Amino acid sequence: MKALISDFGGVLTTPLGNSFAAWQRESGIGLADLGTAMAAATERHGEHPLFVLEKGEIAQEEFLRRLDAELDDDLSIDGMLDVYFEHLERNHEMIGFMADLRARGLRMALLTNNVREWEPRWRPLLPEIDDIFEVVVDSAFVGVRKPEPEIYALTVERLGGGLEPVDCIFVDDIEVNCETARQLGMTAVMFETTEQARAEIDSALAQ
Ligand SMILES: [Mg+2]
Numbered sequence: 278m279k280a281l282i283s284d285f286g287g288v289l290t291t292p293l294g295n296s297f298a299a300w301q302r303e304s305g306i307g308l309a310d311l312g313t314a315m316a317a318a319t320e321r322h323g324e325h326p327l328f329v330l331e332k333g334e335i336a337q338e339e340f341l342r343r344l345d346a347e348l349d350d351d352l353s354i355d356g357m358l359d360v361y362f363e364h365l366e367r368n369h370e371m372i373g374f375m376a377d378l379r380a381r382g383l384r385m386a387l388l389t390n391n392v393r394e395w396e397p398r399w400r401p402l403l404p405e406i407d408d409i410f411e412v413v414v415d416s417a418f419v420g421v422r423k424p425e426p427e428i429y430a431l432t433v434e435r436l437g438g439g440l441e442p443v444d445c446i447f448v449d450d451i452e453v454n455c456e457t458a459r460q461l462g463m464t465a466v467m468f469e470t471t472e473q474a475r476a477e478i479d480s481a482l483a484q
Pocket of ligand 1: 284285286287288449450451
């Protein structure tokens with residue numbers, strides 16, 4: 278293994294579920310309500326609002342407008358992002374582990390499904406980003422998102438050096454993203470806990 282491609286949210290941060298739970302408590306909007314609104318917006322516009330947001334095809338404002346339009350009148354999505362990011366914290370151990378891997382000579386890339394307007398919120402959580410990762414691929418700026426194979430290929434290509442997918446370990450907390458990585462020949466580690474992910478990465482590196 279010559280390279281590692283890491284996800285950001287849920288791998289280098291505390292679990293995203295913590296942020297959603299906090300938002301649910303503060304907004305009174307349950308995950309089921311949110312899911313129903315997402316499904317209704319998908320039906321109305323012919324595309325999943327989060328997917329097009331993460332590909333930079335719509336602005337955050339339009340995303341929030343589409344969801345708000347599907348929620349009951351007494352519920353509002355306003356303030357969702359503030360609460361979400363307020364409860365998102367660094368996974369210090371995992372970030373330290375990534376820094377060690379870079380120091381050991383592994384080629385390192387960050388591959389994130391993200392949102393253009395969120396960059397000023399998530400990047401400050403990882404001030405050492407450019408010291409650890411040679412390549413940062415953000416879906417919102419490249420117009421494709423995980424699990425589309427093109428974004429994995431783009432990441433490997435940007436790492437350069439004749440690397441192939443088979444040389445890469447891929448770490449993500451979403452199974453469907455890991456599935457594509459495996460189909461492309463990468464060794465995928467489905468992040469569940471820091472301890473488990475570290476052990477699986479170490480074992481892939483020892484092969
Ligand atoms: Mg994630």
